[in-house]
Amino acid sequence: MDAPVIQTQAVVVGAGPVGLFQAFQLGLQEVDTHLVDALPHAGGQCAELYPDKPIYDIPGLPVCTGQELTERLLAQIAPFRQPLHLGQQVLSLGRLPDGRFALRTSAGTAFVTQTVFIAAGVGAFVPRKPPLPGLEALEGRQVHYHGPGAAALTGQHVVVMGGEDAALQTLLDLLSAGTCASLTLLHRTDKFKADPALDAAVRTALATGQVRLVPGQPVGLELTQDGRLAALQVATLADTTDHLPLDALLPRLGLSPKLGPLADWGLALERKLLPVATDTFSTAETGVFAVGDINTYPGKRKLILCGFHEATLAAFAAAAIVHPERRVLLQYTTTSPRLHELLGVAGAVPG
Ligand SMILES: Cc1cc2nc3c(=O)[nH]c(=O)nc-3n(C[C@H](O)[C@H](O)[C@H](O)COP(=O)(O)OP(=O)(O)OC[C@H]3O[C@@H](n4cnc5c(N)ncnc54)[C@H](O)[C@@H]3O)c2cc1C
Structure with a gap:
């Protein structure tokens, strides 16, 4: 109503x-x-x-x-x-x-x-959105352009997208909250355009294995029969298509x-x-x-x-x-x- x-x-x-x-x-x-x-x-x-x-x-x-x-x-x-x-x-x-x-x-x-x-x-x-057909239907459920905060992502496999301050900051905030089952950063290259302190903190988290970096571009969504987002198809720098399972996608591509x-x-x-x-x-x-x-x-x-x-x-x-x-x-x-x-x-x- x-x-x-x-x-x-x-x-x-x-x-x-x-x-x-x-x-x-x-x-x-x-x-x-x-x-x-x-x-x-x-x-x-x-x-x-x-x-x-x-x-x-x-x-x-x-x-x-x-x-x-x-x-x-x-x-x-x-x-x-x-x-x-x-x-x-x-x-x-x-x-x-x-x-x-x-x-x-x-x-x-x-x-x-x-x-x-x-x-x-x-x-x-308004947030820049990855050009993936079908993504809009998942907004607010598994795709979040703002928030939703570490508590709401407890036990989830989370993918943060982007390579600038907003993406790196989101990743570090979630890491320090310690609630997610896993944290992955998806960015088109392995170079970031971010504040040096954020860059350094993310590099440390990558080196210690707390966070995984997947360099590549998302090209498709894999949905379950009931319409849940199960994975992203990612075109990698090596020209292969990878399958990246996840519970939540947090695009942070700027506004x-x-x-x-x-x-x-x-x-x-x-x-x-x-x-x-x-x-x-x-x-x-x-x-x-x-x-x-x-x-x-x-x-x-x-x-x-x-x-x-x-x-x-x-x-x-x-x-x-x-x-x-x-x-x-x-x-x-x-x-x-x-x-x-x-x-x-x-x-x-x-x-
Ligand atoms: C780097 C930088 C430094 C600056 N430094 C100064 C300075 O030193 N001194 C100074 O006087 N000015 C400065 N400015 C300029 C100043 O920021 C702007 O003049 C001021 O922000 C204008 O205010 P505003 O409320 O008109 O618009 P904005 O600050 O642009 O706010 C407009 C808001 O409207 C919202 N909005 C628009 N359309 C819709 C819609 N359809 N529905 C819902 N929401 C909508 C937007 O999301 C936004 O939040 C600076 C600007 C920049 C970029």
Whole structure:
């Protein structure tokens, strides 16, 4: 049975830094908000592409890493308790006859909302998949692009695929957890493109026999009669086809940003970006806003602080749609008792 449709006032598509700050600004405007991201965690490019690298141009924060900024933004929105729907891509967006919008995600989550905020950055970060016919049917059961964690793989023969940081890190995490029956690394060569420390740790595990390396490319799946994945057929460097039995396959081939479904939502795109008005950050479709790296306007700069400004004005514009009966006033977080209440700091003694 399908899950019930979530009725809300705003859906933010993308939980990168700008999507997170968008949620904060919507919280201040008392707009009920849900966030969705294709990744299993928040933070967008900051968390995915440069979690440990320093950022120096966030106002008031002389230096912080991509991960730290993500954690601070999550802490900032915590008072609003806005549901975060992770690991699911928004696939469709359409307007309903009553003027609201219907959205559906790859996990089957359905929303009906008054406003939509597209904070999709460079597109949804989706895992690169090995081109093996039939693999999709095994996703979430024996094929996992994220997780599923060492406990879920207890007693299993696990094959990790890839030769970059993510693959090596997954392998080492599983090795240190010690729950798997066996661990195999499947990579097209015996050379890795990874951090030297990870490379060295994996080489040690290979030398001591804790992990096996199979250099080659998977070319086919061997299924049992009841549709379970029993083995991979692997084309080896020696031009033979090997049979690699397994219980679980963890492809870690990196992520690629996919604009994907957004291009089919009927919104006017300009070189894969959404043109917006700079007073509201609304697209040409009333009620649909675009903020952060996904939008374009004269003078646009793809910087986090520009996205924060855009999100602030977009939230004011959304409040006028969601609460037409109210005058949208400018209130300061420093002095407004109502904002203090919303932020859960009413009565707090300033330190
Ligand atoms: C190496 C590097 C260093 C950088 N350093 C700086 C810096 O020092 N200062 C600075 O200001 N900027 C910096 N930037 C740029 C900055 O990271 C971006 O401007 C910022 O991340 C944009 O934020 P965003 O929220 O708009 O998009 P993103 O961070 O791209 O987040 C978008 C999110 O939307 C999700 N998404 C997209 N489509 C969908 C969908 N259909 N369904 C569900 N989820 C979806 C994606 O999975 C992603 O998580 C740097 C960028 C890089 C790559």
